[in-house]
Amino acid sequence: MDFNFTDEQTMVRDSLSRLVRENYDFETRRAAIESKSGWRPEIWAQLAELGLLGMPFAEADGGFAGGAIDSMIVMEEFGQGLVVEPYVPTVVCAGGFFKHAGTDAQKAEHIGGIVDGSRVYAFAHAEPRGRYDFADLETTAKGDGDGYVLNGHKAVVIAAPWASHLIVTARTSGDRRDRDGVSIFVVEKSADGVVTRDYPTVDGRRASEVYLENVAVSADALIGEEGKALPLIELVTDEAIAALCAEACGAMKVAHAMTVEYSRQRKQFGTPIGKFQVLQHRMVDMFTEYEQSVSMTYLATLKLGEGETERKEAVSAAKVRIGQAAHHIGQEAIQIHGGMGMTDELAIGHYFKRLTIFDSEFGNIDHHMKRHIALSADR
Amino acid sequence: MNLEFSPEEVAFRDEVRAFIDANYPKQASGSGLRDDMPPEDLTAWHKILGEKGWSTPAWPTEYGGTGWTPTQRYIWSEENARVNAIMPLPFGVSMVGPVIYTFGSDAQKEEHLPGIRSGDVWWCQGYSEPGAGSDLASLQTTAVRDGDHYVINGQKTWTTLAQHADWGFFLCRTDPDAAKPQEGISFILVDMKTPGIEVRPIKLIDGGYEVNETWLTDVRVPVENRVGEENKGWTYAKFLLAHERSGIAGVARSKRGVEQLRDIAKSETLDGEPLISDFDFARKVSQLEIDLAALEITELRTLAGEQAGKGPGPESSILKIKGTEIQQRLTELTLEAVGHYGTPYYQSIADAGSNEYPIGPDYARHSAATYFNMRKTSIYGGSNEIQRNIITKMILGL
Numbered sequence: 001m002d003f004n005f006t007d008e009q010t011m012v013r014d015s016l017s018r019l020v021r022e023n024y025d026f027e028t029r030r031a032a033i034e035s036k037s038g039w040r041p042e043i044w045a046q047l048a049e050l051g052l053l054g055m056p057f058a059e060a061d062g063g064f065a066g067g068a069i070d071s072m073i074v075m076e077e078f079g080q081g082l083v084v085e086p087y088v089p090t091v092v093c094a095g096g097f098f099k100h101a102g103t104d105a106q107k108a109e110h111i112g113g114i115v116d117g118s119r120v121y122a123f124a125h126a127e128p129r130g131r132y133d134f135a136d137l138e139t140t141a142k143g144d145g146d147g148y149v150l151n152g153h154k155a156v157v158i159a160a161p162w163a164s165h166l167i168v169t170a171r172t173s174g175d176r177r178d179r180d181g182v183s184i185f186v187v188e189k190s191a192d193g194v195v196t197r198d199y200p201t202v203d204g205r206r207a208s209e210v211y212l213e214n215v216a217v218s219a220d221a222l223i224g225e226e227g228k229a230l231p232l233i234e235l236v237t238d239e240a241i242a243a244l245c246a247e248a249c250g251a252m253k254v255a256h257a258m259t260v261e262y263s264r265q266r267k268q269f270g271t272p273i274g275k276f277q278v279l280q281h282r283m284v285d286m287f288t289e290y291e292q293s294v295s296m297t298y299l300a301t302l303k304l305g306e307g308e309t310e311r312k313e314a315v316s317a318a319k320v321r322i323g324q325a326a327h328h329i330g331q332e333a334i335q336i337h338g339g340m341g342m343t344d345e346l347a348i349g350h351y352f353k354r355l356t357i358f359d360s361e362f363g364n365i366d367h368h369m370k371r372h373i374a375l376s377a378d379r
Numbered sequence: 380m381n382l383e384f385s386p387e388e389v390a391f392r393d394e395v396r397a398f399i400d401a402n403y404p405k406q407a408s409g410s411g412l413r414d415d416m417p418p419e420d421l422t423a424w425h426k427i428l429g430e431k432g433w434s435t436p437a438w439p440t441e442y443g444g445t446g447w448t449p450t451q452r453y454i455w456s457e458e459n460a461r462v463n464a465i466m467p468l469p470f471g472v473s474m475v476g477p478v479i480y481t482f483g484s485d486a487q488k489e490e491h492l493p494g495i496r497s498g499d500v501w502w503c504q505g506y507s508e509p510g511a512g513s514d515l516a517s518l519q520t521t522a523v524r525d526g527d528h529y530v531i532n533g534q535k536t537w538t539t540l541a542q543h544a545d546w547g548f549f550l551c552r553t554d555p556d557a558a559k560p561q562e563g564i565s566f567i568l569v570d571m572k573t574p575g576i577e578v579r580p581i582k583l584i585d586g587g588y589e590v591n592e593t594w595l596t597d598v599r600v601p602v603e604n605r606v607g608e609e610n611k612g613w614t615y616a617k618f619l620l621a622h623e624r625s626g627i628a629g630v631a632r633s634k635r636g637v638e639q640l641r642d643i644a645k646s647e648t649l650d651g652e653p654l655i656s657d658f659d660f661a662r663k664v665s666q667l668e669i670d671l672a673a674l675e676i677t678e679l680r681t682l683a684g685e686q687a688g689k690g691p692g693p694e695s696s697i698l699k700i701k702g703t704e705i706q707q708r709l710t711e712l713t714l715e716a717v718g719h720y721g722t723p724y725y726q727s728i729a730d731a732g733s734n735e736y737p738i739g740p741d742y743a744r745h746s747a748a749t750y751f752n753m754r755k756t757s758i759y760g761g762s763n764e765i766q767r768n769i770i771t772k773m774i775l776g777l
Contacts, residue, residue, distance in 0.1 A: 001384065001388075001450050003380055003683045260775050260777065280767065281764070281767040283777070284771055285767075287697075288697050291694075292673035295673050295674075296676065298680075302380060302382045317672050317673075320665075321673050369666070372668075376661075376664075
């Protein structure tokens with residue numbers, strides 16, 4: 001049992017922490033998310049230069065032989081700075097699919113493009129009527145000669161406006177919600193028939209509605225086995241959840257620290273409000289929620305390599321617990337900031353918004369509670 | 380970073396598991412500690428561990444500790460929880476023992492540590508008073524010097540299991556004129572057979588008698604029974620409280636309790652189905668398990684910090700708050716699970732040895748009493764509100 005980071009991991013954390021501190025201050029971020037493109041490609045290039053986009057990949061695939069712990073470290077720092085650049089969609093999700101199920105040719109092409117920063121991927125899994133069920137798909141992929149033709153509507157595809165490629169889930173056989181018959185494809189966003197409607201998200205990112213209108217792809221667009229992708233999707237999204245949990249921890253840490261600091265400065269009734277016991281205890285409860293969240297992030301991350309049941313149970317437990325903590329800390333932070341917490345000018349509101357949206361990514365509290373109940377029923 | 384046990388730790392787990400299975404006393408097995416058990420059952424395991432040299436694992440080896448790593452101590456508590464073991468009571472092993480080996484004289488170490496290790500000497504804690512609960516420093520019991528003796532007068536309360544105690548450690552005011560209430564307190568060891576001590580049981584809401592009022596009237600105690608310096612007792616008292624908190628999370632015990640809760644919920648039925656398949660109930664069990672998982676990793680992180688040389692710090696207040704909340708929710712859910720059979724007042728129903736049919740399933744017998752009893756956990760050891768004050772000061776810096 002060991003909770004220490006290796007020297008390399010500590011170095012990664014320190015260099016990324018410096019990058020975020022020096023180049024990603026709140027006002028710079030605010031200008032970036034309000035700009036036309038909504039992100040900072042030069043930051044992405046810097047991340048590639050530092051080797052951060054290649055960490056979780058094997059050396060044979062052009063990576064640096066790290067793993068989920070490295071992604072955890074990266075996302076914790078991203079959370080502290082509310083970094084919007086698409087590490088989870090590109091490195092964890094797309095990278096995960098290629099890493100686990102890609103052919104040698106797919107790995108060479110796509111992982112190579114991720115590691116050097118030249119390609120950005122978005123993961124188009126959600127649909128307007130599918131909620132959090134990855135198998136509840138109306139999008140179809142029909143065999144056509146050597147390839148496939150895709151049709152459907154993908155909802156709220158995070159980072160799609162910045163992406164060069166989309167990872168698309170589609171049904172190749174069976175009925176809506178069948179576990180069998182789900183397949184994954186990589187699609188160039190510039191392909192004929194891909195129509196996107198781009199928009200900002202409430203937490204400072206960008207997303208698209210993606211319409212696939214008779215999009216023809218070749219056979220090598222299929223990742224893994226046709227119709228058997230659901231377990232792979234569950235694995236990769238569990239890895240994504242662990243990374244998002246780390247991001248939430250970073251954001252909660254800062255939201256809590258900002259709140260404590262504000263309570264020291266803000267005076268009412270002639271005294272700093274941080275002297276009021278009723279607020280002190282609420283800030284202690286925020287801190288306790290944060291510490292429990294760090295623990296759950298470790299648990300989820302360290303269980304990713306275990307068997308399916310153990311992995312899913314740990315990840316769902318973490319998503320539930322941190323979803324609750326994220327709401328709690330976000331709401332309390334706004335309350336203790338008072339009216340100032342309602343203003344766009346203060347950073348705290350932006351942390352609150354990111355922590356709010358965390359819950360709905362890859363299944364909310366209720367969804368993961370149900371999965372936990374189903375898995376623990378056999379115990 | 381990893382959560383796995385090393386091969387050495389796996390071997391250690393197998394060793395202690397085999398020892399527990401072979402040696403845990405039969406008469407003490409069952410549903411854990413209860414105050415109506417014969418006192419010798421409460422110390423039976425302690426005495427066996429004392430002979431084995433395993434009764435005080437966390438102590439420094441020079442005083443009889445096992446030298447186990449924090450991870451090994453975690454394994455030890457897990458394995459004991461498997462059999463619902465009644466562990467050595469904390470008053471000697473976790474409270475006064477560390478105070479004596481840290482601040483006591485050589486004579487005190489020689490006199491008291493062996494009896495704590497062996498389990499032959501039963502200790503009780505004289506801290507709280509009727510007017511001094513969370514505000515412990517306002518205590519009024521006095522110890523006045525009279526030659527080679529202190530003469531102690533006052534009233535202590537909540538003295539757990541003092542009805543069986545051989546010795547007690549008492550906080551007494553030795554300087555009534557001290558500038559601050561925390562100053563002028565001394566930490567004194569008292570032989571409970573000394574004339575002038577009267578222990579009166581207090582009946583609690585669970586129907587049991589685990590705590591007492593302890594009256595001290597002109598109790599003469601040799602000055603050499605004072606631990607450390609006169610008027611510096613508050614320092615030792617706080618040191619003791621930090622030690623008390625570190626084991627208070629009760630993670631291993633709660634894990635065992637959740638297993639038992641699941642078993643009960645499989646036996647009980649609702650709409651003809653096992654209670655555990657009811658979504659509303661299952662959701663509460665899962666939430667409890669999830670919170671317990673978070674607490675467990677938090678405790679392991681704290682242990683890892685200790686392994687790296689950090690003593691129990693203010694983080695132990697988090698373990699206390701979350702651990703006791705979970706113990707309370709667990710017992711509340713267990714009472715909820717047994718349904719109607721939480722209602723009978725089993726202590727007043729004498730069916731042992733009678734020919735009557737037993738009332739209700741076995742697992743229901745202690746459910747209400749345990750739920751009532753566990754309300755104490757967020758009050759004792761520094762109430763959970765006091766723990767929040769500690770975190771406010773020590774971690775938030777407010």
